[in-house]
Amino acid sequence: MGPHDTWFHLIPGVRSAEHSLAHAVGNGWIEGSETHSMAHVFMALFILGLLTFLAVRFKGAIANSGDNGVIPADTLNARGVVEVITDAVMGSMVPVMGEKAARQFLPLIGALAFFILFSNLAGLVPGFLPSTDTWNTTMACGAVVFVATHVYGLKVNGIEHVKHLMGPIWWLAWLMLPIEIISHIVRPVSLSLRLMGNMVGDHKVLGIFLTIISVPLLIPVPIMLLGTIVCIVQTLVFCLLSIVYIGMAIEEHHHDEAHAH
Numbered sequence: 001m002g003p004h005d006t007w008f009h010l011i012p013g014v015r016s017a018e019h020s021l022a023h024a025v026g027n028g029w030i031e032g033s034e035t036h037s038m039a040h041v042f043m044a045l046f047i048l049g050l051l052t053f054l055a056v057r058f059k060g061a062i063a064n065s066g067d068n069g070v071i072p073a074d075t076l077n078a079r080g081v082v083e084v085i086t087d088a089v090m091g092s093m094v095p096v097m098g099e100k101a102a103r104q105f106l107p108l109i110g111a112l113a114f115f116i117l118f119s120n121l122a123g124l125v126p127g128f129l130p131s132t133d134t135w136n137t138t139m140a141c142g143a144v145v146f147v148a149t150h151v152y153g154l155k156v157n158g159i160e161h162v163k164h165l166m167g168p169i170w171w172l173a174w175l176m177l178p179i180e181i182i183s184h185i186v187r188p189v190s191l192s193l194r195l196m197g198n199m200v201g202d203h204k205v206l207g208i209f210l211t212i213i214s215v216p217l218l219i220p221v222p223i224m225l226l227g228t229i230v231c232i233v234q235t236l237v238f239c240l241l242s243i244v245y246i247g248m249a250i251e252e253h254h255h256d257e258a259h260a261h
Contacts, residue, residue, distance in 0.1 A: 041131040044119040051118075054078035089113050092240060096247045105246060108148060112141055113239045116195065120231035123203045124224055132234075133199040135192060142188030145242040150184075153249030161249065187245060195234055202230045 054077070089110050093102035116132060123130030131137045153161040165184075167176030206227055209220040 041119075041137060044115055044122060044131050047118050047122070048114055051078050051082065051114075085113060085117070086110055089239060092236075093243050096243050097250070101247070101250060105148075105152075105243075108144075109239055109242060112144070112242065113235055116141065116238055117231065117235040120199060120234060121228070123199060124206065124227050124231070130199050130203060132195055133203055135196050138192035138196045139188065141195070141238070142191040145191065145245060146184070146188040149187075149245045149249045152246060156250045187241075191238055191241060195238055198230055198234050202227045 086106075090102060090106060093106065093109060096102075097105065119131040119137070121130075122128045123133065150161070157164075165177055165180040166173035167180075206220065206223050209223050
C-alpha cells in the first residue's frame with residue numbers, strides 16, 4: 001500500500017476507479033493525495049448510504065409496531081442516529097430562518113451535516129483518512145453553499161438581492177459593491193479552509209501519537225476523544241455559517257421593506 005492508501009483501497013476496483021476518474025477529469029490533473037481523496041469521499045458516501053438503508057428498514061419495522069415511532073427504541077440504532085443529527089440540524093436552523101424556511105433547506109443543510117460529520121469521524125479510525133482534509137472536498141461543499149445562497153436570494157428577493165450589495169446609499173455603490181462582492185467570494189473560501197485546516201491538524205496530531213511505538217496503547221485515547229469533539233464542532237460551525245449566509249440572503253428583502261415603512 002502507498003503512503004496515501006487506506007483500508008478502503010483493499011476493495012477491488014477502488015484504485016482503478018480513482019485513476020479512471022482522475023484521467024477523465026483532466027488527463028492526470030488530479031494526482032497524488034488529491035486522487036486518493038476520491039476514495040475517502042466514496043467511503044463517506046457509502047457509509048451514509050448504508051446508514052440511510054438501515055434507517056429506512058428500522059422505520060418500516062417501527063411503522064408496523066403500532067406506536068408509529070413515537071416511543072424511542074431501547075437500543076441505539078441507525079434510525080436513532082439519523083433522528084438525533086436531523087433534530088440537531090433543525091434546531092439550529094429554526095431560530096435563524098424560521099420554521100418554514102428551515103423545512104425547505106433542511107435537505108441541503110442536513111446533507112452537508114451528515115457528509116461532513118462522517119467524513120471527519122472517518123479520520124479517527126486507524127487506516128482511514130478524512131475526505132475533508134483536502135481542499136477539493138471542502139471547497140466543493142463551500143461552493144454548494146455559495147451557489148445556494150445567491151440562487152435562493154435571487155429567487156426570493158429578485159433584483160433587490162443585487163441592490164442590497166450596493167449598500168443603503170446610492171452614491172456609495174461604487175465603493176460598497178466591490179467590498180460586498182469580495183466578502184461573498186471569501187465566504188466559501190473561509191468555510192473550506194477552516195474545515196480543511198482543522199481536519200489536517202487533528203489527523204496529524206493523532207497520526208503522530210499512533211506511529212510512536214513506545215507510547216502505551218491507551219495514551220492516544222484522550223487525543224481521539226479531543227478529535228471527536230473537533231469533528232463535531234467543525235461540522236456545527238460549517239453548518240451554522242451556511243445557515244446564516246442563506247438566511248441573510250432570503251431575508252434581505254423583508255428587512256428592506258421594514259425599513260421603508
